[in-house]
Amino acid sequence: MKNKLDSILKQHNLDGLIALGGSAHNPAMYYLTNGASIGERSLFVKPRGRKGVLVVNAMERDEAGKSGLRVLDLHTIQVAALAGRPARVGTPARAQAQLLATILRQLGMTGRLALTGLQDAGFAAELVAQFNRGRFGSTIVYAPEVLSRAAVTKDAEEVARIKAVAAKTVAVVGDIQDFLGGHRAKDGVLVDKAGAPVTIGVVKARINLKLAEMGILDAEGGTIFAQGRDAGVPHSRGQADQALRLGETIVFDIFPAEPGGGYFYDFTRTWCLGYAPEPAQALYDDVRAIFDQVMGALKVNAPTSDYQRMTTDFFESRGHPTIASQPGTQEGYVHSLGHGIGLQVHEAPSLSVRSSERLTPGMVFTVEPGLYYPSRGLGVRLEDSVWLNPATKRFEVLAPYPLDLVVPVRKR
Amino acid sequence: MKNKLDSILKQHNLDGLIALGGSAHNPAMYYLTNGASIGERSLFVKPRGRKGVLVVNAMERDEAGKSGLRVLDLHTIQVAALAGRPARVGTPARAQAQLLATILRQLGMTGRLALTGLQDAGFAAELVAQFNRGRFGSTIVYAPEVLSRAAVTKDAEEVARIKAVAAKTVAVVGDIQDFLGGHRAKDGVLVDKAGAPVTIGVVKARINLKLAEMGILDAEGGTIFAQGRDAGVPHSRGQADQALRLGETIVFDIFPAEPGGGYFYDFTRTWCLGYAPEPAQALYDDVRAIFDQVMGALKVNAPTSDYQRMTTDFFESRGHPTIASQPGTQEGYVHSLGHGIGLQVHEAPSLSVRSSERLTPGMVFTVEPGLYYPSRGLGVRLEDSVWLNPATKRFEVLAPYPLDLVVPVRKR
Numbered sequence: 114m115k116n117k118l119d120s121i122l123k124q125h126n127l128d129g130l131i132a133l134g135g136s137a138h139n140p141a142m143y144y145l146t147n148g149a150s151i152g153e154r155s156l157f158v159k160p161r162g163r164k165g166v167l168v169v170n171a172m173e174r175d176e177a178g179k180s181g182l183r184v185l186d187l188h189t190i191q192v193a194a195l196a197g198r199p200a201r202v203g204t205p206a207r208a209q210a211q212l213l214a215t216i217l218r219q220l221g222m223t224g225r226l227a228l229t230g231l232q233d234a235g236f237a238a239e240l241v242a243q244f245n246r247g248r249f250g251s252t253i254v255y256a257p258e259v260l261s262r263a264a265v266t267k268d269a270e271e272v273a274r275i276k277a278v279a280a281k282t283v284a285v286v287g288d289i290q291d292f293l294g295g296h297r298a299k300d301g302v303l304v305d306k307a308g309a310p311v312t313i314g315v316v317k318a319r320i321n322l323k324l325a326e327m328g329i330l331d332a333e334g335g336t337i338f339a340q341g342r343d344a345g346v347p348h349s350r351g352q353a354d355q356a357l358r359l360g361e362t363i364v365f366d367i368f369p370a371e372p373g374g375g376y377f378y379d380f381t382r383t384w385c386l387g388y389a390p391e392p393a394q395a396l397y398d399d400v401r402a403i404f405d406q407v408m409g410a411l412k413v414n415a416p417t418s419d420y421q422r423m424t425t426d427f428f429e430s431r432g433h434p435t436i437a438s439q440p441g442t443q444e445g446y447v448h449s450l451g452h453g454i455g456l457q458v459h460e461a462p463s464l465s466v467r468s469s470e471r472l473t474p475g476m477v478f479t480v481e482p483g484l485y486y487p488s489r490g491l492g493v494r495l496e497d498s499v500w501l502n503p504a505t506k507r508f509e510v511l512a513p514y515p516l517d518l519v520v521p522v523r524k525r
Numbered sequence: 526m527k528n529k530l531d532s533i534l535k536q537h538n539l540d541g542l543i544a545l546g547g548s549a550h551n552p553a554m555y556y557l558t559n560g561a562s563i564g565e566r567s568l569f570v571k572p573r574g575r576k577g578v579l580v581v582n583a584m585e586r587d588e589a590g591k592s593g594l595r596v597l598d599l600h601t602i603q604v605a606a607l608a609g610r611p612a613r614v615g616t617p618a619r620a621q622a623q624l625l626a627t628i629l630r631q632l633g634m635t636g637r638l639a640l641t642g643l644q645d646a647g648f649a650a651e652l653v654a655q656f657n658r659g660r661f662g663s664t665i666v667y668a669p670e671v672l673s674r675a676a677v678t679k680d681a682e683e684v685a686r687i688k689a690v691a692a693k694t695v696a697v698v699g700d701i702q703d704f705l706g707g708h709r710a711k712d713g714v715l716v717d718k719a720g721a722p723v724t725i726g727v728v729k730a731r732i733n734l735k736l737a738e739m740g741i742l743d744a745e746g747g748t749i750f751a752q753g754r755d756a757g758v759p760h761s762r763g764q765a766d767q768a769l770r771l772g773e774t775i776v777f778d779i780f781p782a783e784p785g786g787g788y789f790y791d792f793t794r795t796w797c798l799g800y801a802p803e804p805a806q807a808l809y810d811d812v813r814a815i816f817d818q819v820m821g822a823l824k825v826n827a828p829t830s831d832y833q834r835m836t837t838d839f840f841e842s843r844g845h846p847t848i849a850s851q852p853g854t855q856e857g858y859v860h861s862l863g864h865g866i867g868l869q870v871h872e873a874p875s876l877s878v879r880s881s882e883r884l885t886p887g888m889v890f891t892v893e894p895g896l897y898y899p900s901r902g903l904g905v906r907l908e909d910s911v912w913l914n915p916a917t918k919r920f921e922v923l924a925p926y927p928l929d930l931v932v933p934v935r936k937r
Contacts, residue, residue, distance in 0.1 A: 133646055137745040138550035141645070150747055150762055153871065171855050175761040188853040205669060228647040233553070234545055235639060237646035238653035239667040255651040257617060318740065321784070325737030328730065332744070333549040334785020335562055349587040350562055372733070373746020441600040443583050459565065 114268045114475060115144070121263055122161040125256050128224030130165075131213065132157040133232050137374045138332070140456035141229040141260050149180035150373055154187065156213070157230070160222045168216060190215055206239035213240075214249035227256035265453060265461040266475030271376065272500055275454065275477055278378040279498065279512035281327035282369055286380065288323050289316060289365070290520055293357070297523040298387055303357040313338050314353030320367065329369040332377070333458060337366035344383070345487030347448055347494070359387035359522070362396070362491040364483075368458045377458045378511070379479050381496030384520045393491055396484050397518045400493045403427045403482045404516075407450065411480075411508045413501065415472050417464045421450045424482050425466075433484055437466065444486055451479040454498055474503035477511070493518075526680045526887060527556070533675055534573040537668050540636030542577075543625065544569040545644050549786045550744070552868035553641040553672050561592035562785055566599060568625070569642070572634045580628060602627055618651035625652075626661040639668035677865060677873040678887030683788065684912055687866065687889055690790040691910065691924035693739035694781055698792065700735050701728060701777070702932055705769070709935040710799055715769040725750050726765030732779065741781040744789070745870060749778035756795070757899030759860055759906065771799035771934070774808070774903045776895075780870045789870045790923070791891050793908030796932045805903055808896050809930045812905045815839045815894045816928075819862065823892075823920040825913065827884050829876045833862045836894050837878075845896055849878065856898055863891040866910055886915035889923070905930075 122130060135153040136143040145157045145165060151173045159165035168185045169177040177184045194208075194215040217223070228241065241253045267275065296303045296311055303311040316338055324330050339351035344364040357363070366381040383400075385393050406427065407420050425437035425446060434445035449465035454477055462470040462478055483494030497510045534542060547565040548555040557569045557577060563585045571577035580597045581589040589596045606620075606627040629635070640653065653665045679687065708715045708723055715723040728750055736742050751763035756776040769775070778793040795812075797805055818839065819832050837849035837858060846857035861877035866889055874882040874890055895906030909922045 137747065152760065170760075171853070172759040172860060174855075175755065175758045186853070192853070204667065206667065228650065230646050231643040232646040232649065233669070234642050234644040234649035234652070235665070235667055236669055237644065237649035238640065238665065239669075240646070241650035242654075253647070253650065255616065255618065255647055257645070257648055257651075321740070321742075322734075322737045325734045325742075328733070330733075330737075330742050331784060334783075334787070335549065343587065346587045347584040348564065348582075371746075372743060375746070441583070441598070441604070443586075448584060 114266050115263055116268070118159070118259070118263050119162055121259055122227070125227070125259060126225060127161065127227050127254070127256055127259065128251075129158065129160045129222050129226045130259060131226055131228045131253070133228070133230035139231045139374065140460075141231070143374045143456055144260065144264060146177075146180040146182065148373075148375060149178075150176040156187075156216065157182075158216055158220060158222065160220060166216075166220060185216070190219070193219070204239065206236055207243045209240050210243035210247055213244060214247055214251075217249065217251055223250040224252075225254045226251050227259045228253045229260050261461045264455055265470070266473055267455060267477050267500070268475070271455065272477065274371065274376045275378060275498075275500075276511050278329055278369060278371060278376055279380070281324075281329050282367060282378045282380050283512040283514045285320060285323040285327060285369075286365070286367065286382065286514060289320060290384070292316075292319060293384075293386060294520050294522055297525055298359050301359050303359070303386060303522060310356035312353065313340070313351045313355050313357065316357070317351075317353065324369050328372070330372055331367070332370040332374070333368065335368070337364055339364050339492075342487050342490045345485045345490065345492035347483060347485060347492070357386060360385055360390050360393070362393050362493055364492055364494050366494065366496065370458070374456065376456060377454050379454050379458055379496060379498055380512070380514070381481055381494045382514070382516065383493045383495060383518060385518055386520050387522050389519050392489065393493070394518065396486070396491060396493045399428065399431050399433070400482050400484055400495055401516065404480065404495045407480050407482070408497075408499075408508070411472060411499065413472055413474065413506050417462050417468045417470045417472060418466050420464050420480075421466045424450050428484065444488060445484060446482070447485055448483065451481050453478045472501055474501050474506065476501050526678050527675055528680070530571070530671070530675050531574055533671050534639070537639070537671060538637060539573065539639050539666070539668055539671065540663075541570065541572045541634050541638045542671060543638055543640045543665070545640070545642035551643045551786065552872075553643070555786045555868055556672065556676060558589075558592040558594065560785075560787060561590075562588040568599075568628065569594075570628055570632060570634065572632060578628075578632060597628070602631070605631070616651065618648055619655045621652050622655035622659055625656060626659055626663075629661065629663055635662040636664075637666050638663050639671045640665045641672050673873045676867055677882075678885055679867060679889050679912070680887070683867065684889065686783065686788045687790060687912075688923050690741055690781060690783060690788055691792070693736075693741050694779060694790045694792050695924040695926045697732060697735040697739060697781075698777070698779065698794065698926060701732060702796070704728075704731060705796075705798060706932050706934055709937055710771050713771050715771070715798060715934060722768035724765065725752070725763045725767050725769065728769070729763075729765065736781050740784070742784055743779070744782040744786070745780065747780070749776055751776050754899050754902045757897045757902065757904035759895060759897060759904070769798060772797055772802050772805070774805050774905055776904055776906050778906065778908065782870070786868065788868060789866050791866050791870055791908060791910055792924070792926070793893055793906045794926070794928065795905045795907060795930060797930055798932050799934050801931050804901065805905070806930065808898070808903060808905045811840065811843050811845070812894050812896055812907055813928065816892065816907045819892050819894065820909075820911075820920070823884060823911065825884055825886065825918050829874050829880045829882045829884060830878050832876050832892075833878045836862050840896065856900060857896060858894070859897055860895070863893050865890045884913055886913050886918065888913045
């Protein structure tokens with residue numbers, strides 16, 4: 114949680130934290146500035162034990178003020194940074210390093226500093242090299258875990274926001290299920306009143322419209338609605354021009370967010386329209402069995418890796434290849450069991466075999482076992498997101514929704 | 526244009542280009558992978574004079590294939606990177622450096638390499654430090670302009686996509702104008718049929734819905750619909766709970782994009798509902814005059830800074846403070862005249878006084894003069910986006926739309 118930042122800085126022997134960039138699609142900056150809507154040239158600086166300071170272009174001052182942080186004017190600091198120097202300070206990275214040094218001097222900040230925020234990788238490398246060469250009394254050191262260790266547990270307000278996105282997400286899923294179930298089939302293909310095939314493109318357009326009605330959006334542009342063979346490739350998005358066919362597995366994985374870089378939800382169901390052929394049902398039954406088993410076995414303080422191992426053990430016992438016995442396999446169980454969600458759709462903790470994390474009160478994470486057989490034309494994944502409620506120590510699914518495989522369609 | 530990448534690499538004495546990260550909200554990666562929808566652990570590597578190679582998690586292989594690039598499996602390369610080494614290679618940055626080195630070795634790539642793509646700034650700095658310390662036969666050097674110099678001019682397909690977003694944008698603007706004009710006023714406030722005030726929040730919800738209907742979205746979560754005093758602060762988004770008042774300036778600045786990190790458009794009008802009070806009309810007249818003057822004066826190969834100077838000269842002659850005579854002013858003309866649009870809402874070229882760029886065939890950029898007086902409760906900005914058509918050498922507004930200040934409302 115954000116209120117642990119100072120203790121995490123202390124544990125890492127850090128004197129402060131710097132973040133760069135705008136708040137949109139820059140989770141670190143969004144997090145540290147409490148979601149203020151600020152532009153790409155913004156800087157955040159926080160001395161350990163003191164409140165952060167936000168430096169923005171004056172045009173952004175109203176929105177920056179909503180951060181609750183002290184706001185400084187970028188232009189004023191630029192003038193100070195240039196005082197006594199030639200007007201040209203070399204490359205943009207060098208100018209940025211001098212700007213940072215000026216801010217730190219004004220704040221009386223020195224020592225070992227962590228740096229975060231999304232930046233062009235080449236620019237960031239040069240900025241740090243220039244800064245550390247500048248002998249400003251501070252050094253930027255590599256401390257990748259400061260922010261992720263804070264953000265890995267969510268406070269009440271964060272959970273409330275994720276829950277709100279969750280409720281909207283399943284409302285959209287419900288609408289889509291009703292939409293599909295309201296159609297009839299012809300020659301094994303879902304058709305509309307005029308007899309025209311219902312395509313994945315039509316479904317996706319409806320998803321986006323319903324998300325907008327709810328005030329959330331597919332920020333990553335990546336909603337998965339993939340059937341048959343494509344359902345067997347975990348991150349295939351599905352093909353817009355494809356008609357929906359009865360009896361094929363459809364993986365529907367949706368991960369919308371609040372507009373402007375806010376909180377995500379992550380949710381997957383697998384559907385068969387009309388009926389489930391035996392191989393699809395059998396695959397579903399295996400995924401459902403381990404899904405239920407994991408959900409029932411979640412325990413406070415348990416290593417997250419235990420659940421990945423539980424999943425690979427179960428799938429192996431059912432005769433499926435998994436990445437435990439066949440690293441790199443593209444058939445069977447091919448990914449880790451889950452991941453944290455928050456301002457990123459994928460963040461800590463990782464429910465993978467290499468993770469050393471434990472299930473900690475305040476964590477919000479996905480549980481998403483799946484089985485994939487592209488060569489046989491099918492795949493199944495089920496995913497709910499879970500919050501470990503610090504008050505009750507219970508694991509709560511943030512938005513319960515039926516897990517059924519078959520979506521009946523109209524008879525005529 | 527993308528087909529100039531090799532010649533730009535050559536001019537910078539670079540042997541190749543590396544890009545990191547997923548394609549969503551990572552313009553460099555989106556650009557280099559032709560918009561393939563790939564996840565955050567992806568890598569792009571391009572030796573000069575050869576086609577780029579894309580390295581992704583196998584789960585992403587279908588989407589990666591849409592890039593048209595050769596696709597390699599991340600897992601296979603990870604195995605190769607670990608061959609003969611202990612299983613743990615230290616920090617994530619060090620592991621990533623060794624992974625990169627392995628890919629470069631497989632591609633037979635050496636020499637001076639540029640690095641781009643959005644990454645956590647601290648991680649990127651450590652990655653480059655580790656890589657350059659690794660003596661892999663290659664060095665990552667600072668070359669910030671490679672990609673922006675390619676992307677500053679757009680090819681025909683890019684312009685077609687921006688134009689499509691532009692047409693949808695003005696369709697949404699038209700809908701909102703009709704929506705507002707379809708209401709009546711009561712006590713100086715716009716009201717609905719039931720007599721309830723129409724708020725900025727209501728308008729913004731409608732904007733997002735209409736964008737979704739058009740298949741585009743407010744990717745930055747930043748649509749500006751700001752009235753009165755807020756219109757006088759260029760990047761104030763407007764206050765959702767505020768009722769729309771007649772006779773106030775409303776700055777409506779909308780910059781939607783294709784879903785998933787695609788092309789942006791950028792467009793601004795200033796409206797007064799019902800009528801324009803004299804101070805608003807006078808301010809508008811000044812902005813409109815220089816807007817028309819600039820649009821009429823755009824010339825192939827002219828320095829972009831000329832137009833910023835033209836604008837500050839004009840506004841000064843009309844008695845407005847500007848950043849030319851009063852750097853840091855927050856009243857009058859407080860920003861530069863425009864910027865490129867593309868996969869970023871702000872990119873090269875800059876129409877500012879410090880820019881050394883020239884108007885070049887293929888550029889797409891905004892022209893957006895404005896005047897701001899928050900202390901007097903008003904602000905005006907007009908913005909169209911322009912393409913310098915390489916075939917005709919003409920400057921084309923990508924989506925013409927009336928510039929009128931007053932939006933009449935229903936009499937009763």
